[in-house]
Structure formats: C-alpha cells, structure tokens
Amino acid sequence: MQSSSELFPVALISAELRGDLSEDVYRLKPGNSPDFSVELALTRLGMHGQDARRGVPVILLHGSFSNRRFWYSPRGLGLGPFLARAGFDVWIAEMRGHGLSPRNQAYRHNRVADYARYDLPAIAAFVREQSGQVPHWVGHSLGGIILAAALGGHYLGESEVASAALFGSQISRIYWPLKVPPVEWGGRLLLKRFPVLSGARLKRGPEDEPIGLALETLRWHGLFGRFGERGNDWWAGLAEVRVPVLAVAARGDHQDPAWACRKLLEQFGSPQREFLCLGKRHGHSDDYGHIEMLVSKPAQGEVWPLVEHWLRHLALPARPGTDGSGDRAQHASIHP
Template identity: 65%
Template sequence: MQSSSRLFPVALLRAERCGDLSEDVYRIKAGNSPDPTVELAVTRLGLADRTQDQARRGAPVVLLHGSFSNRRFWYSPKGVGLGATLARAGFDVWIPEMRGHGLSPRNQQYRHNDVAAYARYDLPVINAFVAELSGQRPYWLGHSLGGISLAVALGSGALTADSLAGLALFGSQVSRAPWPLRVAPMNWAARGVLRRLGHIPGPRLKRGPEDEPAGVALEMLRWHGLRRRLGRARGDWRTGLAQARLPLLVVAGGGDHQDPPWACEQLFERFGSEHGQFLVLGQAQGFSQDFGHVDMLVSKAAQSEVWPLVQRWLSAPGRVLPQASLGEGLTMPAEQVKL
C-alpha cells in the first residue's frame, strides 16, 4: 500500500461521511520511538462535499485531547463539537489520538508511555504530517494534558515555535497538585500501586472513556513530589518556554478546581510570546457562568460563548479577544479563515 506521506509510512484507514462532514482516518507509523510498535491515529475533518471542501479549506488546526479522552472530546458521532464547528467554518481540522487512545492501538510498552515521549516523538511527527498534507503551518489547541504535552514539546525543543502558526492551551498547568502527592510516604505508595497496575482505569473510575498508562501518572508524581522535578538530565523544560515566541492563547475556567486560573496563568507567564493572551472564563469576566475543566469546551454554554472566541482568535491571533462573547455566533466564509 502506498504511503499517504513522503516523510514516513502513513496508511489511510478509512474515508467516511458523518452527516455533512467527511472523516478521513490516517494511521502513522513513523518508527522514530524506542518502541517500534507505536502507531498514531489522526482524523481529518472536512465537508462531505469534496469539491466544496477543497474550495473552502483554510488554515489547519490540530486539536489535542487531554487525559482519559479521545477524538470524541472534539466532535461527537452526531457531528457536534468544537472540531465539527471549525470544519464547517472552513478550517482544516485534524484530531490526533495519543498512544492507546481511541483508534491509536496500545503499543508494546504502553505502561511506560509518558508526556516526555509524547512531546519528543509523537507531536513532532503529527505536526510534520499535517504541515505536509495541508501545505501550511498548523495551529494547535490542547486541552488539559494535551496542552501540557504541547508545552513540554516547545519547552524542550522537540517542537519549534516557527513550525507552528499559533498555540492555544485550555485548562493546562503544572503548578497545582493535591497536597497528598507532596507527602513522601503517600507519593511512594501511589508509585507502587501504579507500577503493579500498569494503567489507571478511566471508565471504572468514571474519569473518562479511556485508560491512562501508568507512565503518565508516575511522571506527574515526580513533577509534584517534594523535589518537583519537571525535567531530567537536561533540566526543567519550563525554562525553554521563554524562547517560544508565537501567537499564544491560554484559557482557564473560572470554576475549574482541578486546574485553577492562577496555576494556568503561571504557565502562561513562562512563555516569551509578545502576542500572548490569558483569558479566564468566569462570571467576573462577563460570561454566563464559571466554566469548569471540561464544560469550558464541551457544553451548550461553551458552544455559544467559548467556541466563537476560539474561531475569532484563529482568524486573527494577534487581535485582543473580548472577555465574553455572549450570544455572538461567529460563522465565517472560507476566504476569511484562510491565513
């Protein structure tokens, strides 16, 4: 089978119609990781009318899910979600699923997967593939762990700022953690349990539709332990964010107790971007509610208040966003979103 990429082996798994949208699913097997069995599924959303889709397709946007999640965070089987809305607005939407999530199969060393591996091996490959097929540098939007993975990739140099058109992080931070993680005996006990289990059962714990590998959780325990080691031999990846100068949007939920605004703002302040914006989604800022960790992107309120702001930023990332966009739907013709 001929590869869909000149850079590494990529197979088109399926091309289907989802209502008024098309859904092309690719599987990348780059072979750049120490684990050669890693394969990554990337879904491309567009309009079902291929002729119309090619004529309207604008800037590429990559949507990266967080922990215990998959591509359905961005669009449902009924075609509802931020990803579907952006595709209908004329953006070229790409939705990867990290190792062992959704359509990406579990690799042989699944239990050892961690953010460092995502950042070093997987995200650069996805970025290169999207840029190759779209012919443009992509925007990236990451939620929670997805946003942290992007920050690690930029801070460590695995991704360079000039390879991205812009970056948006939602509910992402590394400053706050539950206090028990900083108590050495409890931290050590949690590590022992995780090593035995090999993964965290997301559906059983009602955290989401996907499991998470133990490697990610062990990495977080190391980050939030007494020594707070956020880097390895080469140092703390956060220091490299000062060199990441690109259009930046960091969004926090006013009611997000898992990743609160003050912690998200601390990550925002690490970046050296001159075109950065920090936005809190709360009643004090003019929104209808204090948005939480998930409903900032997946809710009816987000559909009417947050999604228009995302579209507005993507169309002009240097423009300052209003604090709220109540009742303002935003539908743009393709020529306005092609950057």
C-alpha cells in the same frame, strides 16, 4: 501499510462523508521512538466537496481519559466540526492507545515525554506535508500540557506551530503530601502494581491512561520535582518560546484553577500572550467547568467563536471592563 506520505508509512484507514463533513482517518507509523510499534490515529475534518480549498490547519489534542470524541461527536457536533464549517482544515490527534490509536507494546510506560519528543513532531510533519502550511494547535487539559512540554523541550518550534491555545492546562497546583518523600515513594510502589489507570472505574472518561503517565506526574510534583525530563528542563525552556499563546481557564474548574493556568502562560517568553477566564464575573453566562469550557451548549455560543477569532487574528475580541480585583473582566494581554 499503504503509504500516503513520503515521511513514514501512513495508511488511510477510512474516508467517509458525515453529513456536510468529510472525515478521513489516517494511521501514522513514524518509527521515530524506541518503541517501533507506536501507531497514531489522526482524523481530518473538512467540508464535503471542498477538499481542494482547505483552509488553515488546526490540530486538536484531547486531554486525559479521552479521545477524538471530545472534539467531534458522532452527530457531527463539537469544536472540530465548528472549525471545519468555518473553513479551517481540522486535524484531531489521538494519543497512543486512545480511540483509534492502538496500544503500543510499551503502552504501560508511555509518558508525556514520549508524546512531546516523538509523537507531536511526527503529527506536525505529516500535517505540514499534507496542507503545505504551519498548523495552529489547540490542547485541552493534558493535551495542553503535552503541547507545552513539546514547546518547552524544543521538540516543536515556529516552523511547526503557528500558535498554541491551552484550555484548562497547568502544572503548578501543589499537592503538599507529595512533597514528603515517603508519601511519594509509597505512591509509586502502589501505582506500579497496576498497568493502567481505568477511566471508567475512576469515572474520569472513556479511556484508560498508562501508569507511566501517573508516575511521571508524581515526579513532577515531588519535593524536587520539575516540569521536564532528565537533561531537559521544559519549564525553563518555555521562556525561550516565541509563538503566540492563548491560555483559557474556567472559574468553575477546581481541577485546574485559573491562577495555575495563568502561571503556565506567564512562563512563556512569547511576545503575544492572552489569558481568558470563563465565568459569570467575567461577563459569561456560566461558571464553566473543566469539560464544559469546550463541551457544552453555552460553550458552543460563547467559547467556540472566541477560538475561531483567535485562530484568525491571533487575538481575542476586545471587551473592556474590570472586575472587583482589578483584572480585566473578559481577558488580559500579557507582555513579557
């Protein structure tokens, strides 16, 4: 594997021009986890002819059943290209076995714990090496949960994370049947019969998810479950995190409701925390859904500029006003 890093083997597997954008795809082989076959694809987007003047790095993490195309369509559209055209140094990560990242030998057993403990620190180290700056992170759904796990588990800290933005990410929604041990046990026995969860069959997206991820989620939501792993309580660890955090929920998102997204944000000990709910009652043009909050025509005009503003100023633009519940219509700043 051709190396372009002093950290671990890295291959530049493609370098292309996509209209006004430059696209470099790297494949990292960090060798820092028990499964040494793990390789991670990392796409770097910038403006053609401006490689020597790269801006602040931003790392984008996709959600479950997804890949880099959530952020960056073949036509050069998406939040990734938008931020690159705004002058940011954009890096789009793909989790093990997703998109251009090949399936590792133990793919079936992959968990959030593996992504948080091994993969995100390797990605952070490489981006810092290449850019010379501490990156900002943006995660959608499971991507945001993985980022929260890495922060709460203290696998990432202020030297690797300039700020964290979590879109549609939560772990507090209660599934009452799973609180009954026989139901949870039965679910585990059923899931263990399958190597993967098929995104196509479940109509959830273009990618599969390893069964280890589903089993891990069952444990979190079980009777005595917690967000963490043995010997490391990620939920408790979030109270010690100090990096700026933005949490964004969508009023039309029934999968990850706003109250649960806000609860995750409130667990962070960060002095600088902001919460934003996207919906008509909050002054937006649409009651956004789980995907539409970042991938839709309205999001292009309303949400993407807010992300850019957050990354530049670590604050959302102030828009005063209250809704019927007394919450701020546009967003709320939360102080520990």
